[in-house]
Amino acid sequence: MPSSTDYPHLSLLFVMMVLMIVLPSFEAFTGVVGHRRSVLRVLGDGDGSMDYALDLNSSTFDSVLKDSPTSFAIVEFFAHWCPACRNYKPHYEKVARLFNGPNAIHPGMILMSRVDCAMKNEDTLPWNASDPVQIARAIYDTEEATAQTFDILTDNKWITQETRAPLIMFLQLLAAHHPSKRCRKGTAEILVNFDDLWPLNTSNSSQGTSIMQTGDVTKVFPICGKEVPRGYWIFCRGSRNETRGYSCGLWILLHALSVRVGDGEAQQAFIATCDFIHNFFKCEECRRHFHEMCSSAPSPFRTARSYVLWLWSSHNKVNERLMAVEQEWRTGDSRYPKMLWPPPQICASCSTSTIKPKTGNTKLNWNEDEVYNFLKQHYSISSLSPPSNDETGKSSIKGVSVSDDAASSTHAVTVPVSAALAIALASCAFGALACFWRTQQKNRKQKN
Ligand SMILES: Cc1cc2nc3c(=O)[nH]c(=O)nc-3n(C[C@H](O)[C@H](O)[C@H](O)COP(=O)(O)OP(=O)(O)OC[C@H]3O[C@@H](n4cnc5c(N)ncnc54)[C@H](O)[C@@H]3O)c2cc1C
Known part of the structure; x- marks a missing residue:
């Protein structure tokens, strides 16, 4: 001792x-x-x-x-x-x-x-194994990734006649299943006012048509509330500023959403996610790769389990590709090396490894039931505790009403x-x- x-x-x-x-x-x-x-x-x-x-x-x-x-x-x-x-x-x-x-x-x-x-x-x-203590902190990163996404969409005027439908679908997914309550609430406010903000244009114009100035939309409708962390990346913080951060937060958000949908919503969640990445993810190469995986997915997904596992395996395909690229070009964050996930240190029952006789390489055999149970637990509500910190806001912009009726009162005592x-x-x-x-x-x- x-x-x-x-x-x-x-x-x-x-x-x-x-x-x-x-x-x-x-x-x-x-x-x-x-x-x-x-x-x-x-x-x-x-x-x-x-x-x-x-x-x-x-x-x-x-x-x-x-x-x-x-x-x-x-x-x-x-x-x-x-x-x-x-x-x-x-x-x-x-x-x-x-x-x-x-x-x-x-x-x-x-x-x-x-x-x-x-x-x-x-x-x-x-470090990239992410034990349960670390993942609990990722709630902030899902909020930051959501807020940053919405900033990017409005700043770049990416909300057009063509992208309205996929955006509404993804916002519906967020409003119902975002792990953070304040993001669910903020998203619902945007959906309620969507037609006022981005009216359906009957003319042929396909440009972004918000009636507000670009910066005003996110000010009046902060998607995750006014106090959403910025620049934190608590769980997704890389050892250098240019690594991890947003794309890590986005992955965590997608996985957290996937474990929250029911069987009847699985196919819709899959389409919403694929279309969202295809239309709105700023990384061209990522969009292309992800689109290929979406196109070859065994859809329609009839169960939530099959969708959760598809997303997990797609993420692992990206990890596998980047493992090689980052090793060759040293572009990754050496402190957070890519790996086939989850490693045995955090889920011993998820995989077994065998040595391939010809090449001598190690092959991982996944036990999908165990992986599914692990993912459900890892990205569940108890792991990513949603903040109950609510936000209310009132619009002074003409033509757009931001009601605070819907604002559920916070149960947190103000200190x-x-x-x-x-x-x-x-x-x-x-x-x-x-x-x-x-x-x-x-x-x-x-x-x-
Ligand atoms: C949809 C999408 C597609 C992308 N495609 C590309 C691409 O084609 N090329 C490219 O260079 N970059 C791509 N990226 C970025 C890249 O995947 C990483 O996000 C980035 O390199 C940062 O890596 P990271 O170490 O933070 O871990 P990330 O890969 O971002 O993972 C974040 C966390 O998720 C957990 N995790 C890891 N693997 C899994 C899994 N299989 N299932 C569930 N949870 C897991 C771990 O806890 C990990 O720390 C993509 C990102 C997204 C969101």
């Missing part, structure tokens, strides 16, 4: 917090008393079942903190074997949930993170930033104090 003496540099850092907090002003602490009750109510909700704080390590520490769009960061340095740290974890998680979680009251203000100083084998799981920040600070200080006290007690005992 490791003890604190095995890690002399950690003996005093048992649960000591190194806080990187920049307080904007003393105002941060005011209002705590007034809002204490509501804060405590929120904290009391936590069931401690999910990690909200972001795990950093020696490789990601600098880049994540440097690139983080948040103004503040709190970093907890701890050791996973330390009992006091383990006891402290649920308290830290409750605070992290205010800022980082899918139901964050103040998303994008503070990054709550931690470093396990005693972790030595951080590279045992390949002011100042109160949440003060709680975070108090909580961390308490942890450090408890540690100091324990060390003192220990020293006293040893002396006696």
Whole structure:
């Protein structure tokens, strides 16, 4: 059993917090008393079942903190074997949930993170394997990918007479099955106002016909709400700015949608996805390859299972092709190498490998029942928890009404930033104090 003496540099850092907090002003602490009750109510909700704080390590520490769009960061340095740290974890998680979680009251203000100083084998799981803890954070990436898609469509005036139908079909899929509630709601608002925004043109013109200025559409109708994260790519963050990001977020969104459709919708979801990529994905080569796979698909899909598995296997075909290309041209992100997915580390029952006698190459034999069960679980609601952070908006643009009637009221209790920040600070200080006290007690005992 490791003890604190095995890690002399950690003996005093048992649960000591190194806080990187920049307080904007003393105002941060005011209002705590007034809002204490509501804060405590929120904290009391936590069931401690999910990690909200972001795990950093020696490789990601600098880049994540440097690139983080948040103004503040709190970093907890701890050791996973330390009992006091383990006891402290649920308290830290409750605070992290205010800022980082899918139901964050103040998303994008503070990054709550931690470093396990005693972790030595951080590279045992390949980075693109995406274990269940990592995938839970992808909810933000599905939101960001959705918002970015809509920006691209409106900025490029790609919504034309020809592309109206495929777009409406894809928006219907998003409105019903997007893993994020605020995206479902934002998409529904766009659908309700679609004919006002992009009227059906009876003339021969096929140009984008929105009655609004390009930028106004996304301002008045933010598809995932006004507070959708930008530039985060929490799960899909590459080790360089130009890798991963949007296309990774889009894949996650497509898989998350696929596991949410029922048997009767499978064929429609397939058509909506294929037509959407064909008309709106900016990467020409990707569009072409995906279109080929759509054209040769064994459709019509009569079950959701067959559609989920087709999308998974199509993604693996892209992975397989890119594995070779990225190796040859070194264009990929070496930290996130492409692989046939899911690897045995995250789903041992999904595949078995055999060696081909002639070539000596390894061949993976997939167990599709196991893969399907794994995908359902991996991309399910419990893995990608949808934020309940709702958005309402009112249009002042003539001719377009944005009703807030449909806006479902948020069940999240509003906690002011100042109160949440003060709680975070108090909580961390308490942890450090408890540690100091324990060390003192220990020293006293040893002396006696
Ligand atoms: C529809 C589509 C087609 C594309 N076609 C091309 C192309 O032809 N050429 C090209 O250069 N790039 C293509 N791309 C981009 C490319 O696939 C990657 O998205 C990009 O290289 C970033 O890779 P990544 O490492 O983030 O992982 P991604 O491949 O984006 O995968 C994201 C995450 O999905 C999970 N995942 C991986 N494989 C599977 C699977 N089989 N089933 C379910 N989940 C999985 C993993 O957790 C992974 O981290 C395409 C993207 C999309 C959305």
